[in-house]
Amino acid sequence: MPGAPLIFDRKLLRARQARARKLGPVTFLTEQVAEDLAERLHAVVRTFPIAMDLGSPGGAVQRALAREAAIGRLISVKARAGEMGCTVVADEEMLPFADASIDLAVSVLALHTVNDLPGTLVQVRRALKPDGLFLAALLGGDTLTELRQSFALAEAELDGGVSPHVAPFADVRELGALLQRAGFALPVADVDRVTVRYSSVFSLMHDLRGMGATNVLIERKRQPLRRATLLRMAQLYAENFADPDDKLRATFDIVWLSGWVPHPSQQQPLRPGSARTRLADALGVTELPAGDKTGR
Secondary structure, three states: OOOOOOOEOHHHHHHHHHHHHHHOOOOHHHHHHHHHHHHHHHOOOOOEEEEEEEOOOOOHHHHHHOOOOOEEEEEEEEOOOOOOOOOEEOOOOOOOOOOOOEEEEEEEOOHHHOOOHHHHHHHHHHHEEEEEEEEEEEEEOOOOHHHHHHHHHHHHHHOOOOOOOOOOOOOHHHHHHHHHHOOOEEEEEEEEEEEEEEOOHHHHHHHHHHOOOOOOEOOOOOOOOOHHHHHHHHHHHHHHOEOOOOOEEEEEEEEEEEEEOOOOOOOOOOOOOOOOOOHHHHHOOOOOOOOOOOOO
16 A cells, blocks of 8 residues: 655754754744643533643644643654653654643644655544544635745746645644544534735744744755845735735634544434424424425
8 A cells, every 4th residue: 555645855854943943933813822732622511630742843732731730741753752742753754652642632733744644643543542632723815825826926937837835734624534534533623814914925934944844845845045035935925915014914724623433422423213393393394295396
């Protein structure tokens, strides 16, 4: 059976993330999403003796969840031993956990750069105990659509072709379907849109470098970007995506995924034919025999 296609250069990703940590990471987005994660967990009336944080950058998730009394031990999985809060060194695509060994798995802004997301979700589901919860936030949808469109227009105009500069992001419906395929019960996928405003596109690109979120696509163009193309991209971005005060918009779609490992205590769909009330009675309408048409 063929493996998952290689979309991201994971070695380069780690190098870019390490550079960001060394130069001073840009953490505002991770901090905000980590707080949203804690708020969502706070609404779940459950205790989680053993929780796993999968690949979340920095220490924002650890700080946000430290205030949650429902969470006992938090195991932080990082790719490098020197990363903040790391307790287990492992790649997001190769989890070292025994089956049914943890109660909660969370992840913030990490899983959108794995090459085998379906396989990672299956591993997470296996590591969770029955009735265990998975809750993750990852970039998806129209994230950085303004930057993608501006690069494409500039390259088509000046270079006679288009190369990928912004990673492809999955649609929320596709991600929800992956939860079902991985075997999660009660799957939910929703989107929070965060719009960040910048004085220039170069300020946005500076922040992306500080997030370790620059281009790591396998199919990226290896030649340096021409200065004329870069300047034309900046001009097009300002022309098409500026607010009346000349600030530039940058979209980040945060896709939230949640699902439970199946357990007999969870809500179950009724068997076909087991309903005791007719649909017509519930809707307050008259049921017609098959083939009859309603009057006009």
